[in-house]
Amino acid sequence: MRITCPICGERDRREFYYQGAASMLDRPDPDADGQVWSDYLHLRDNPAGLTRELWYHEAGCGAWLIVERNTVTHEIIGTELVEAADAD
Amino acid sequence: MTDLIAKTPCAGLLPVSHGGWSLSEVDCGPITWLAPFHGQAEALDAALQTAHGLGLPRPGNSTRAGAARCLWFGKEQVMLTGVEPGDALAQCAAMSDQSDGWAVVRLEGADGADVLARLVPIDLRPSAFPDGAVARTLCQHMTVTILRENVDALVIFAFRSMAKTLVHDVETAMVSVAAQHAAP
Ligand SMILES: [Zn+2]
Numbered sequence: 189m190r191i192t193c194p195i196c197g198e199r200d201r202r203e204f205y206y207q208g209a210a211s212m213l214d215r216p217d218p219d220a221d222g223q224v225w226s227d228y229l230h231l232r233d234n235p236a237g238l239t240r241e242l243w244y245h246e247a248g249c250g251a252w253l254i255v256e257r258n259t260v261t262h263e264i265i266g267t268e269l270v271e272a273a274d275a276d
Numbered sequence: 277m278t279d280l281i282a283k284t285p286c287a288g289l290l291p292v293s294h295g296g297w298s299l300s301e302v303d304c305g306p307i308t309w310l311a312p313f314h315g316q317a318e319a320l321d322a323a324l325q326t327a328h329g330l331g332l333p334r335p336g337n338s339t340r341a342g343a344a345r346c347l348w349f350g351k352e353q354v355m356l357t358g359v360e361p362g363d364a365l366a367q368c369a370a371m372s373d374q375s376d377g378w379a380v381v382r383l384e385g386a387d388g389a390d391v392l393a394r395l396v397p398i399d400l401r402p403s404a405f406p407d408g409a410v411a412r413t414l415c416q417h418m419t420v421t422i423l424r425e426n427v428d429a430l431v432i433f434a435f436r437s438m439a440k441t442l443v444h445d446v447e448t449a450m451v452s453v454a455a456q457h458a459a460p
Binding site: 249 | 350397411412413419
């Protein structure tokens with residue numbers, strides 16, 4: 189499996205560290221209900237198909253990426269820097 | 277007072293030669309890590325030009341002026357080598373002296389990429405990785421920075437604490453690839 193880092197270009201999977209679902213970027217309001225926070229922390233979809241995940245280019249430039257991939261075919265559909273998607 | 281003698285990171289380990297390749301230690305002189313403050317990349321570029329006559333390298337590249345060299349060293353960070361950093365750089369960048377922190381070795385000889393292909397998961401041939409190109413990547417299990425110096429030389433930066441591992445891994449690959457090339 190190869191992932192294209194927007195900074196470094198196409199690199200081998202072993203240079204990257206997998207963090208988890210990209211839903212971690214959708215942080216609830218600090219005052220949100222405890223159930224909302226519990227769901228945010230603990231509930232994950234387990235899709236057969238498209239998924240959005242956070243990967244870290246650990247052995248490369250050090251950027252956090254959002255990687256969209258297909259869990260059935262292992263196709264990498266796209267990558268972008270977290271800061272581009274999370275610029276608030 | 278006792279006059280202490282500095283020991284280089286690869287003292288007692290290098291140089292070695294196998295096949296058409298040699299591996300030797302590089303003394304980069306001062307090594308300074310620079311990370312521009314938020315929004316200050318252009319200011320750091322200008323400050324580097326004024327102080328050292330070289331610009332801020334783009335990702336995957338390096339710049340050079342005389343003994344001074346500036347290597348891209350990861351996202352929004354660079355390493356200045358070969359020269360004491362000008363005071364003005366501190367106005368626009370975080371800095372740290374890492375001169376004693378790095379083991380730096382040079383693999384010389386034609387097709388050095390053949391040797392490192394055993395260890396490094398990227399294409400280091402001159403066609404893909406030309407003079408002055410820089411990559412942050414892996415050497416076996418270690419993170420390293422690799423610089424192409426000219427068509428026949430690749431320079432590897434690894435943590436000083438991993439100097440022996442670096443030399444062992446690269447030398448083992450040199451021996452192996454040399455034997456493979458010598459086979460009938
Ligand atoms: Zn990268």
